[in-house]
Structures are given as C-alpha cells and as structure tokens.
Amino acid sequence: MILTLVDAVAGYAAPVSPPATLSVARGEVVGLAGSNGIGKSTLLKAVLGTARSFSGSIERPPATRIGYLSQQPVRLPEIPLSGRELLATLGADRLPPPARLAEKLGARIDRLSGGEYQLLMLWATLAGESDLILLDEPTNNLDASHIRVAIEEIAAASARRATLVVSHDRDFLAAVCTRIVVLEATGG
Amino acid sequence: MDSLLTVPFFAGLTLAVLLPLVGNLLRLRDEWLATLGLAHLAAAGALLGMAAHLPAFVGALAGALAGAGAKQASGGRSNSAYGLMILAGWALTLLIAANTMLGDALAHALIDGQLYFAGWREFAIDIAVVLAALPALRWLMPRLVAARLFPERERANGLPAWRWHLGFDLLAATAIAAGLVTFGLMASFALIFIPPWLAFRRSTDWRRAQWLAIGIGATGFATAFWLALVLDQPFGPVLVTLLVALFVISSS
Incomplete structure (x- = not known):
C-alpha cells in the first residue's frame, strides 16, 4: 500500500475535514468526492x-516520491519555456504523451490556452518519477474534449503509480477511478 | 586596441555573458528588484572595504552577501525588503564617500560605472566567477524552474531545496559584486535586467532565451564600450541608454 489514511482529520489553525479512512495501492486510482468546502483539498495537503x-x-x-497537481497550478505571465522543456526538466519525458498534448509540446507554456496548460501540468505531474500522485481538481479549466484527454492521460500513466484524485465532477471520477471514497460530514 | 583598454574590455565581456544568464533566473523568480538592492549594498560594501584598505571586490562581495543573507532571513520575497536594501545601500555609499578620504568621485564611479575601472585583478576575479558560475547555473536551472512551477514538490518530497535556493542567492550576489567592481552598479543592473526581459519576450524556448540574453548582453556591452570611447562618454550611461533603446525599439 502506498498511502493509508485512518480517521485522518486535516486542517490549518483548526480542523477542516471530517475523519477520513482510505488506502491507495500501486496501480489504483482512488477518487475523493464530497460536497464543496468539506475539506477534500485540505486532506490532500495534509x-x-x-x-x-x-x-x-x-x-x-519512507522515500515515497510524490507528484502533486494543485487546484490552481502556478501560471507565470511570461516564461520562455516549451512544454517539451518543462517535461524534460521534471523528468517526465519518458512516457509518450497523448497525441493531442504531444502536438502542443513545442509551444511556450505561457502561450497555451487555459485548458492546454492544465493538460500539460496534469501530464507533467503524472509522467514524472513519482510513486504517489495527488491530483486536486484536475478538470479545472477543461472543456468536455479536454476532459477526455485528461482521462486518457490518467489511464496512460497510472499503471505503476498510486493515484488519489479530488474532484467535484462525479462523472469524471467515475471515468478514471477504480474506487471512489466519499467524504461526509460527521453528525453532531 | 590599446592594452590599457584590452583588459577592461575582456573583463567586462566576460561578465556581459554571465550577468544575463543570472538575470534570466532572477526574472524567472520575479526577483529582479532584489538585484538592484544587492547591487546597492555591494557598492556600499566596496566603498567600506576600500576605506579599510581592502580590495573593492572583497567589500562588494561582503555587501552583496549581507543582502542575500538578509533576504534569506526575511523569508525571501518581499519588494518592500528590496526597496529597503536599495535605500540603505545608496545612503551608505554616499555617506561613506562623504566621510572618508575616498570622496564623492569614487562613489559616483561605482554607481555610474566607468570605462577604465577594471584591471588585471578584476579580470582574474571575473574569469574565476564565470568558471565557477557556469556549471553551477547548469545544475541550478532545472531545479529552480521546477521549484517555480511546482512549489509544493520540494516540501512534499523532503528535497534539500535550501541548497539550490541559497546557492543561487550566493551566486547572484557574487556575480553582482564582480559586475560592480568591473563596470559599476547601473551597468551591472542593466545587464541583469534588460537582456533577460527581451529574451523572455522574444524566445520560443528556454534554451534560445539563454543564447538570446547572452547575445544581447555581449553585443550591447561591446557596442557601448566602443561608443563610449569614440564619443568620449561615460560607459555606464552609454550602456544603459543603448539597452533601453534596444528594448524600446524591439517592443514597438
């Protein structure tokens, strides 16, 4: 098992998430669902x-290597870095990317559309040398056709990794996950 | 070329290759204002060192490293902290000049930059700095790019990130100190600031951005050196004017 949570409660100054119990093994893609503000992203950050x-x-x-895609990936207004160079920098250039992403890899990353940039950052996270992948709302900025590419990307890269995906999009989670865990507020 | 001019020319050219490369990473980290702060502290340090009969580079390096240390201690990025560095460095430079035997002329030479500043000692320092900095930059670049775009990656994986963040701060401080004693404060700042700005706008990828920044820096330096000699003008303002004009033309 690459990741195991038992009654884990996460927060900042005070607890935010309800207790969560889940595990993720290599090759698994586990979805974390739940209502807005319940603390899914906070749990991922914990x-x-x-x-x-x-x-x-x-x-x-120990020594588990983690890849993390934030809900709002850093986007610099000006950086002369191509997608291909970004992947090489992160050691994420060994797996062949989906064709729709591959055709954009020569372009500067600051000149990609919001959806293209999100797909690139998703692939950069997935294709690196990580054992555990944490994806926080990976469908942000993606339209329906981009979401299909995102599903392709996760399927292409998840075989040898443990992947935990937070998303408000239940259809997306159903398409990519082997299992879905729903985070629910405890009574009282 | 007269041998009196050959040494300052090659000393300056050496740094005109390095400073734009350092500037590219400073721009990536959105820290170009820090450069001006470090350069002002380096100028104050250089003057203080000379007042204590130390080589200018030793004082400049101490001043720039003190600035880099203050930046690290304050947790890194704060434009307000960089503003304080600029003001403190400027005030110290002129107060040291006014209250020692060095005089205003030397302080202004450090700030404004002049053509005949560098001798064999500065040339040797510049060569040593470049020889150490180029392989260090090659090691630092991918780490700093990754840190900028995936800031959580270092903490999540327990990476010894302080090595490359502190390492780059020290490298930048050393390059600025070398630039200060070779051709002055504003010329150093201009070479760190403008070629990377243009390279970031014009290049199609990171590799080309490095070459474009070097090309602009080296060509700008050589042209300004020649113009300053031919027109009998101070070198620093000529270089700055040239680079600013290049920026305006290429942006229009």
Missing part, C-alpha cells in the same frame, strides 16, 4: 505536508 493533521494517521512508505 498528505503533502502543507496542511496539519489533527488526529488519526496518514502513512506512506
């Missing part, structure tokens, strides 16, 4: 180490 874990446990084997 796995990363950028949010606090208040109780329960979050365990991963």
Whole structure:
C-alpha cells in the first residue's frame, strides 16, 4: 500500500475535514468526492505536508516520491519555456504523451490556452518519477474534449503509480477511478 | 586596441555573458528588484572595504552577501525588503564617500560605472566567477524552474531545496559584486535586467532565451564600450541608454 489514511482529520489553525479512512495501492486510482468546502483539498495537503493533521494517521512508505497537481497550478505571465522543456526538466519525458498534448509540446507554456496548460501540468505531474500522485481538481479549466484527454492521460500513466484524485465532477471520477471514497460530514 | 583598454574590455565581456544568464533566473523568480538592492549594498560594501584598505571586490562581495543573507532571513520575497536594501545601500555609499578620504568621485564611479575601472585583478576575479558560475547555473536551472512551477514538490518530497535556493542567492550576489567592481552598479543592473526581459519576450524556448540574453548582453556591452570611447562618454550611461533603446525599439 502506498498511502493509508485512518480517521485522518486535516486542517490549518483548526480542523477542516471530517475523519477520513482510505488506502491507495500501486496501480489504483482512488477518487475523493464530497460536497464543496468539506475539506477534500485540505486532506490532500495534509498528505503533502502543507496542511496539519489533527488526529488519526496518514502513512506512506519512507522515500515515497510524490507528484502533486494543485487546484490552481502556478501560471507565470511570461516564461520562455516549451512544454517539451518543462517535461524534460521534471523528468517526465519518458512516457509518450497523448497525441493531442504531444502536438502542443513545442509551444511556450505561457502561450497555451487555459485548458492546454492544465493538460500539460496534469501530464507533467503524472509522467514524472513519482510513486504517489495527488491530483486536486484536475478538470479545472477543461472543456468536455479536454476532459477526455485528461482521462486518457490518467489511464496512460497510472499503471505503476498510486493515484488519489479530488474532484467535484462525479462523472469524471467515475471515468478514471477504480474506487471512489466519499467524504461526509460527521453528525453532531 | 590599446592594452590599457584590452583588459577592461575582456573583463567586462566576460561578465556581459554571465550577468544575463543570472538575470534570466532572477526574472524567472520575479526577483529582479532584489538585484538592484544587492547591487546597492555591494557598492556600499566596496566603498567600506576600500576605506579599510581592502580590495573593492572583497567589500562588494561582503555587501552583496549581507543582502542575500538578509533576504534569506526575511523569508525571501518581499519588494518592500528590496526597496529597503536599495535605500540603505545608496545612503551608505554616499555617506561613506562623504566621510572618508575616498570622496564623492569614487562613489559616483561605482554607481555610474566607468570605462577604465577594471584591471588585471578584476579580470582574474571575473574569469574565476564565470568558471565557477557556469556549471553551477547548469545544475541550478532545472531545479529552480521546477521549484517555480511546482512549489509544493520540494516540501512534499523532503528535497534539500535550501541548497539550490541559497546557492543561487550566493551566486547572484557574487556575480553582482564582480559586475560592480568591473563596470559599476547601473551597468551591472542593466545587464541583469534588460537582456533577460527581451529574451523572455522574444524566445520560443528556454534554451534560445539563454543564447538570446547572452547575445544581447555581449553585443550591447561591446557596442557601448566602443561608443563610449569614440564619443568620449561615460560607459555606464552609454550602456544603459543603448539597452533601453534596444528594448524600446524591439517592443514597438
């Protein structure tokens, strides 16, 4: 198992998420669903180490390499870097990218459309040398045709990795995930 | 070319290749204002060093490293902190000049830049800085690009990121100190600021941006050197005017 959460409660100054229990094995794509504001992204950040874990446990084997796509990937207004160079820089150039992304790799990343940029950042996260992939709302900025490419990307790269996907889009989660865990507020 | 001019020419040309490369990474990190702050502190340090009978480069390096240390200690990015560096460096430079035997002329030479500033010692320092900086930049570049676009990656993977962030700050401070004692504050800043700005606008990829920045820096330096001699003008303002004009023309 690459990631195991047992009753994990995450937050910042105070707890945000309800207790969550889930596990992700290599080759699995697990979806994390739940209503807006329930703390799905915060839980992901607690796995990363950028949010606090208040109780329960979050365990991963030592030296697990993590790839993380943020809900709002950094987008610089001006950077003369091609998509191909970005992938090479991150060591994410070993897997062949989906054809629709491949044809854009020669362009500067600051000149891509919002959807193209999101697809590139998704592939850069997926195709790197990570054991555990954390994707926070990967369909942001994507129209229906781009979402199909995103599904293709995840399918192409997830075989040897453990992937945890947070999304509000249930259809997308149903298309890419082997399992979906729903985060629900505890009563009381 | 007269041997009196050969040394400053090649010393300056050496740095005109390095400073734009450093500038590209400063621009990537959105830290070009920090450069001006570090350059002002380097100028104050150079004067203070000379007042204490130390080589200008030693004082300039100490001043720039103090600025880099303050930047690290303040947690990195803050335009307000860079503004304070600029003001403190400027005030210190002129106060040291006014209260020591060095005089205003030397302070202005450091700030404005002049053609005959560099001798064999500065040339040797510049060569050593470039020989150390080029392989270091090759190692730093991919790490700094990744850190800029995927900032959470370092923490999530427990990477020793301080090595490349601090390493680059030290490299930038050293390059600025070398630039200061070779051709002055504003010429150094112009070479760090304008060629990367143009390269970022015009290049189709990162590799070409490095070559374009080097090309603009080296050609701009050589042209300004020649113009300053032929027209009997101060070198720093000629270089700055040339690079600004190039920027305006290429942007129109």
